[in-house]
Structures are given as C-alpha cells and as structure tokens.
Amino acid sequence: MATTARGRPALPQGIGRVTPGWWAFFAATLIVLAFGIVAIIRELTAGMVATGMRDVGTAGGATWGLYISMVVYFIGVSFAGITVAALIRIFDIERLRPIARMAELLTIVSLILGAFAILVDLGQPLRGITNLFGFARPQSPFFGTFSLVIAGYLFASIVYLYLGGRRDAALMAKHPGRLQRFHRWWAAGYKDTEAERRRHYQTSFWLALGIIPLLIVAHSTLGFVFGLQVGRPGWYGTLQAPAFVALAGVSGVGHIIVLAAIIRRLLGAQRRITMEAFSWLGRFLMVLLAVYLYFMVVELLTLLYATPEVEKRLSDALLTGTYAPIYWGSVAALVLPMIALMWQALARRWNVGILVASGVLVNLAAIGKRYLVVVPSQTHGTLLPYEVGSYSPSWVEYGVVLGLFALGALLVGLFIKSFPVLPLEAEEEVSVDA
Amino acid sequence: MAKYGMVVDLERCQGCRACMEACKVENNTTESMFWMYVFRFEEGTYPDTKMSFLPRPCQHCDNAPCVKVCPVGARYKREDGIVLTDPDRCIGCRYCSLACPYGVNYFNYQKPQDAYYALGIDWEDPDVTSVTGGVVPPYKNPDHDLLYGEEQRRTAGGGHAKGVMEKCTFCVHRVENGMLPACVETCPTNALVFGDVSDPDTPISRYVRAREPWHLLEETGTEPSVMYVGGKPPTLALTEIERPKARV
Numbered sequence: 001m002a003t004t005a006r007g008r009p010a011l012p013q014g015i016g017r018v019t020p021g022w023w024a025f026f027a028a029t030l031i032v033l034a035f036g037i038v039a040i041i042r043e044l045t046a047g048m049v050a051t052g053m054r055d056v057g058t059a060g061g062a063t064w065g066l067y068i069s070m071v072v073y074f075i076g077v078s079f080a081g082i083t084v085a086a087l088i089r090i091f092d093i094e095r096l097r098p099i100a101r102m103a104e105l106l107t108i109v110s111l112i113l114g115a116f117a118i119l120v121d122l123g124q125p126l127r128g129i130t131n132l133f134g135f136a137r138p139q140s141p142f143f144g145t146f147s148l149v150i151a152g153y154l155f156a157s158i159v160y161l162y163l164g165g166r167r168d169a170a171l172m173a174k175h176p177g178r179l180q181r182f183h184r185w186w187a188a189g190y191k192d193t194e195a196e197r198r199r200h201y202q203t204s205f206w207l208a209l210g211i212i213p214l215l216i217v218a219h220s221t222l223g224f225v226f227g228l229q230v231g232r233p234g235w236y237g238t239l240q241a242p243a244f245v246a247l248a249g250v251s252g253v254g255h256i257i258v259l260a261a262i263i264r265r266l267l268g269a270q271r272r273i274t275m276e277a278f279s280w281l282g283r284f285l286m287v288l289l290a291v292y293l294y295f296m297v298v299e300l301l302t303l304l305y306a307t308p309e310v311e312k313r314l315s316d317a318l319l320t321g322t323y324a325p326i327y328w329g330s331v332a333a334l335v336l337p338m339i340a341l342m343w344q345a346l347a348r349r350w351n352v353g354i355l356v357a358s359g360v361l362v363n364l365a366a367i368g369k370r371y372l373v374v375v376p377s378q379t380h381g382t383l384l385p386y387e388v389g390s391y392s393p394s395w396v397e398y399g400v401v402l403g404l405f406a407l408g409a410l411l412v413g414l415f416i417k418s419f420p421v422l423p424l425e426a427e428e429e430v431s432v433d434a
Numbered sequence: 435m436a437k438y439g440m441v442v443d444l445e446r447c448q449g450c451r452a453c454m455e456a457c458k459v460e461n462n463t464t465e466s467m468f469w470m471y472v473f474r475f476e477e478g479t480y481p482d483t484k485m486s487f488l489p490r491p492c493q494h495c496d497n498a499p500c501v502k503v504c505p506v507g508a509r510y511k512r513e514d515g516i517v518l519t520d521p522d523r524c525i526g527c528r529y530c531s532l533a534c535p536y537g538v539n540y541f542n543y544q545k546p547q548d549a550y551y552a553l554g555i556d557w558e559d560p561d562v563t564s565v566t567g568g569v570v571p572p573y574k575n576p577d578h579d580l581l582y583g584e585e586q587r588r589t590a591g592g593g594h595a596k597g598v599m600e601k602c603t604f605c606v607h608r609v610e611n612g613m614l615p616a617c618v619e620t621c622p623t624n625a626l627v628f629g630d631v632s633d634p635d636t637p638i639s640r641y642v643r644a645r646e647p648w649h650l651l652e653e654t655g656t657e658p659s660v661m662y663v664g665g666k667p668p669t670l671a672l673t674e675i676e677r678p679k680a681r682v
Contacts, residue, residue, distance in 0.1 A: 047544035047596045048526075057537025058468050058678050063528045123526020123541065123597025131525050135506040142505040142529060231499055231535025231654050309670055383535045383651050384490065385475065385672045 036403010060389035074114035080252020081107030144221025251366035254359035330368035444665030449487035453617035460616035466680035492602035493658030500530035
C-alpha cells in the first residue's frame, strides 16, 4: 500500500498529495487569477470606462457586453451538472454514478463564476448585494436570475453535493491528516447506518425531483431577461427561453464530458468511468444539440422569411456583416460535433478524444452564441435611426473573464485534491480503514 | 393631480439644438450625455435631399419598460407622470437602458469630475482653482441635491455619480417650483410645449386638441407622455447628418 513521507497510508485518489505538476497547475491558475484581480481593481478605480462598453444610442455602443455573455454562459454550464446528477438519482443509472459528484461540482463552480460575472458587470457592485436584499422587485426579469438561479439553485446544488458526499466524508474522516478536520466537518456525525442511508437516499431523490423543474424555470428566467424586451430587435421572442435552456444543456454536457475525461486520465480511472458512461453522455449531448439546432433553424427561417425592417439590419449584420465570422464559426462549432456524435452513435463506437473535441467545440459555440444574443441587438438593434454602433471588449474585460476561468479551474483543482471526486469504492474504503 | 406631458412641434423645430445646450447647462451633464438630443436627418440623394429634425427627450412613458425591468426600483414613475432615477438606489446593471426603445439612458462610466468638458482647461491648475475653488464643474446646480415629490427621493439630476444610470428628469426641480423644463424655456421657436395634460385649459391641452399628436415608436406600447405634432415618424431610411463626437 502506498504511504506518504510520514509513513501514514496515502489517501485514495491522490487526495492531499500535491505533486509538482499540481503545484504548477495551482501556480498557473493563481497567476491568471491575479491578472483578473488587477483588471477588476482597474475597473473599480477608473469606473466602467475601463471596459469597452458604452451607451446604446448616441454613444453608439453596447452597454452589455462580454460580461453578460459570460454570465449567461456560466449559468448555462451549471444546468447540465445538476441535471445529470438528478437523472442518475431518479432513473438509477448505475454506470453514470461515478460522474455524479464531478457534475455537481461543475454546477456549483459555474454558478459561483456566474454570480461573480454579474457583480463585475454592475456599476455599483456592493450596492448590488445590499439593495437586492432591501428592494428586489419580482417584476424584473432579473429577479429570477438573482433569486432562483443564484440563490435557490446554488443552494440546492450545494445541499445535493453535501448529502451525496457525507458517506465518503465519514470514511475519509477516519484517516488522520491535515484534511481530517475538513472531512469530519463534512461528515457531521454520519455513521453510515441503515436509517441514515435510507434518509439520505430519500432526501436526494425528492431533491432531484424538485431540482429539475426549478432549473428549467431558472434558466427560462435568464432567457426572459432578453425575450421579454419588445424594444430590442432580436431579443423579443417566445423561443428565447427554451433555446436558452437547450443551449445551456449543450454547453453543460459538453463541459462534463471534458471534465470527466480529464479526471479519468488524471486518476487513471478508466475502469470507474467506463466507455458506457461516455457513450451515454455523448448520446445525451447529441439529443440536446439536435434540439438546439432545431431552434436555431426555426429562428433563422423566421428571421429570413418575414423580416421587418428593423430586424433586417440585425440579420444582415449577423449573417453577412460585422458578426458573420462569429455567427458562422459558432454554427460550424455546433454542426461538426453533431456530425461526429451521430457518426459515433450509428457506428456504436465511441472515442473519448472525439467526444472531448466535441465538448470543447460546443462550448466555444455556446460562448459565441451568447455573445451574439447580447451584443448585436444593441449595436445594430436601435429602433430610432441612430447610427450603427460597435463594441469590442477591452483588456480589462478579457482579463476579468480569464481570471474567472482560472478561479473555476482553481476551485475544481482544490476540490479534487481535498475530497474524493469519484465516490469511494470498496477497496478504497479498506485502505482508509487500515 | 397634474399629469405632465410635452408636445414637440416638428413643423416649428429648426434643429438649432439650443434645447440640448440648455439641458446641459441646467443639469450639469457630463460629456457624451444628452438627456435631450436632437436628431438631424437627411433623406434622399444629392441634389434631391431633405433635412428634418427630431428632438428626443425621455418619453416619460406611462407603460415604461425601464421601470418594469429595474431589479431594485431605482427607476420609478411618479403619479404626475414623471419617470425618475434614484441615484442612491441604482446598482448600475444598465438593464433600463436596454429595455428602453428610445435610447435615452446614460450611464456614468467614470467619475463625473473626470468626464466634464475640459475644453483645454486643466482643472487642477492653481490659476484655475483660485477661481473655481477646486470644484469641478465650477458651478453645480444646488437644486439637484434636494428631495422631490411625495416619494422624497433624490433624482438623477443630483445623481452624477460613478456607476449609476441617469436620464432626463423633465427638470423636476424646476417643474415643482412652477417653472418650465430648461429645454422648453429655451426653445426659440416654441417647438416644445410643456404642461399639465389633465387640465383642459393649459396651452398643451389646447395644442393636443387642435392638432393630431402621434407618439414615437407607438408599436412598442410604451404610452409616452411626449407627443409629436407635424412631421412624420422616423424610419431607418433616415441617416443622421453627423454623429455626436464626444469622449466617454
């Protein structure tokens, strides 16, 4: 049995053991995060003038830009994690059980990033927190984003992760070490008795049933932020909310595939995360992608067939104008994975490399599509004949977004190094007991 | 209770933009902010061209999309029809500016002191500070910092502060003291008419009865308090002669 330098038996899954590679990873994320913090400080001291955002209309800009695109993207990613975790629970999908915890982790981390992205987008971030508690108005479409998504959904996900992890925490807490206190705190007196197991199972099951409608509503409210605005061409539409949910699923499942492949490689867990799990995820991604592509085609057809004058300016900018490279790039990054997934499904042979490439591509497409929902309707979507505007993010915005990604990677890395990201197996339990 | 409204007579407007200037002086707005804005349009191709003008204050909508979307109630509608922004409550999410189809909202992207028209003046210069007393801009309308209406809230007139939204207030500080908004007071051709539309004997009510007013972007259902007479609704075929060149 592997032991640490001090002669203690090593914890399973490399927990608590920070190898030089991991040090390099943490250092890299911290450096990028520090750059992001510098950018935030610049934005706080100078004001939003440090960003590329400007007023819509006479100033010819976009007053929502990369930040809001990333809010929508991050919250979208969070969708799939908890969906997959809940589906595993409800339908008892045994082969997916090893990825349940990393899926929950992905949801929590991306929701935290989404919340931060909202805060950096506010002109008065501190007031954003205090005034929302004091004066929040349910009539604002933003209310759903703050209450259902950030509060309700994040809280539910944390409870979910907590309950699902208590048994492993109790096992880990038997092991002396620096992390013992943390594991003991998580276990909180859990003894793994029959009654406790049943109670946990029941709680998780009902939570899973409750969380799915909650998250459909929550993601729809994010779509309503745009879909209810009649004064902005390209935003107003009934398809906005369902398309948001569909693209959220696409980007989230794509993300889980990438994360699962990385953890599988890292922990040598080829036996735990089986090809059946990947084929299930690949099929799930394919279905969601098909739904989203359907929405996209319907939207495009409506836009091209019956284009009112104000929408025409916008569709021209999207299809052939300023935004055409992002638009067609995103379409390609959705269609290519769709073809690859269909081909693999028909051949019944799944390849992790192709799946990971598909996951990365659909996420790039998701960022592109979110950006195209947010920005063009401002620069090319004024109803009064203002001149056409332009927007390009400044280094501050890029820095903050990179910093957010680094923060996410850091949080995931810290979790992997301090808690079993795969549920403990029988032999691992023995090694802890020893 | 009075219900305030404004009529813009496009047959009288000559596009001089004195209203924009008056607004800036009255409300101390910073560079690139145009609470009142006058479009100067050109139509057709040379030599068959036609010019037209369109003043665009905040429309003070009765069904204001900006009020509906504000997550904290910083943007509010008063009973007398004026739509105001509470600069002490605004969190700077800028949703109002996207909900508004008219583009009347202006955000303070930086400290207002850094955004005032410098005109080549170094505000820190000792010779300048000996005159201004170090205040930027040198004159600030003190009425802006008072509380107005039943709500007793500050309005965006006093709200030039980094990270909050602001827009036309219908010069609430003047109206509550029985004066006309600065743009209306200044207009040399009386193209702007302001008053109580609920009282049939006011000049604005007579105007509304005599002419056929229309609203800007009627199709968006915002029910504006600002009405237009003469001219015709703008279309995207119109192009602005020049775009305001301002530093943000």
